[in-house]
Amino acid sequence: MAENPQRPQRARPLSPHLTIYRWPVTMATSITHRMTGIALSAGTIVLAWWLIAAASGPESYAVFATAAQSIIGKVVLFALTWSLCYHLLSGIRHLAWDLGYGFTVRKAEAMSWLVILGSVALAAALFALALAGKGGFNA
Amino acid sequence: MSMETPLHRVEGLGSAHDGVKHFWRERVTAAALVPLSAWFIWAVLGLVGANEAQVLTFLARSTFNVPLNAILMGAFIVILCYHMALGLQVVVDDYVHSEGAKIFLLLLIRAFGFAVAAVCIYALLNIARAV
Numbered sequence: 318m319a320e321n322p323q324r325p326q327r328a329r330p331l332s333p334h335l336t337i338y339r340w341p342v343t344m345a346t347s348i349t350h351r352m353t354g355i356a357l358s359a360g361t362i363v364l365a366w367w368l369i370a371a372a373s374g375p376e377s378y379a380v381f382a383t384a385a386q387s388i389i390g391k392v393v394l395f396a397l398t399w400s401l402c403y404h405l406l407s408g409i410r411h412l413a414w415d416l417g418y419g420f421t422v423r424k425a426e427a428m429s430w431l432v433i434l435g436s437v438a439l440a441a442a443l444f445a446l447a448l449a450g451k452g453g454f455n456a
Numbered sequence: 457m458s459m460e461t462p463l464h465r466v467e468g469l470g471s472a473h474d475g476v477k478h479f480w481r482e483r484v485t486a487a488a489l490v491p492l493s494a495w496f497i498w499a500v501l502g503l504v505g506a507n508e509a510q511v512l513t514f515l516a517r518s519t520f521n522v523p524l525n526a527i528l529m530g531a532f533i534v535i536l537c538y539h540m541a542l543g544l545q546v547v548v549d550d551y552v553h554s555e556g557a558k559i560f561l562l563l564l565i566r567a568f569g570f571a572v573a574a575v576c577i578y579a580l581l582n583i584a585r586a587v
Contacts, residue, residue, distance in 0.1 A: 351547065354543045355547065358540045358543075358544055358568075361540065361572045362572070364572075364576065368583070372579040372580075374508065382507070405490065409490060412486060415483055447504040452502060453503065455498075455502025455506070455510075456502070
């Protein structure tokens with residue numbers, strides 16, 4: 318053995334891995350797409366709770382409504398709202414890619430920023446409408 | 457021992473053994489969920505602060521002589537749960553390398569998807585009937 322492979326005398330090329338790469342924005346959006354998908358999967362429990370509460374009568378629904386209007390409830394609902402906005406916008410981008418559009422580095426990076434900023438703006442706008450009392454138009 | 461060559465066995469199916477079926481279904485459900493999610497966001501924003509009776513009225517409301525909102529909610533939930541199971545499977549396929557754990561997690565994911573869909577549809581049927 319000429320040298321310890323754990324301690325090379327000078328930096329050797331390493332196989333690519335998450336911790337090695339400089340993070341391009343497209344990598345961040347790809348990982349976030351998966352993370353928001355997992356978060357939304359957990360969020361289906363909230364959706365099921367909402368429908369079951371509505372089907373079970375006013376008392377059950379009041380329990381759900383109280384939880385939804387609490388601080389923790391609002392934080393969870395905002396996280397789910399943003400996750401849905403993000404996964405929706407990012408998903409549209411993935412569908413465009415599947416059709417062969419937007420593959421140049423410039424376009425892919427521009428679309429990444431559009432998805433990030435667009436999802437934050439959309440989620441913030443939805444929450445602003447809800448908190449300003451502009452929601453509830455279907456009631 | 458099979459007389460089939462390994463090449464013939466995998467031809468058109470690839471390493472996942474089911475070809476592009478999974479990929480294609482994930483895309484079809486995704487495309488369907490684009491308009492359905494937009495509808496869902498509109499529906500939920502419109503029900504912020506509503507009480508139980510108002511939620512029931514909205515979901516069971518008759519549009520074009522059918523409870524359109526309940527139908528759209530049902531379609532959203534079924535396609536969502538299917539898309540969820542397909543998507544979570546990819547995470548397991550990517551990161552879980554032991555065959556036993558993989559099969560267990562895939563069964564768990566599908567059971568979860570079926571359970572959420574079943575619970576939601578049961579609730580919707582009750583809501584559509586009650587009003």
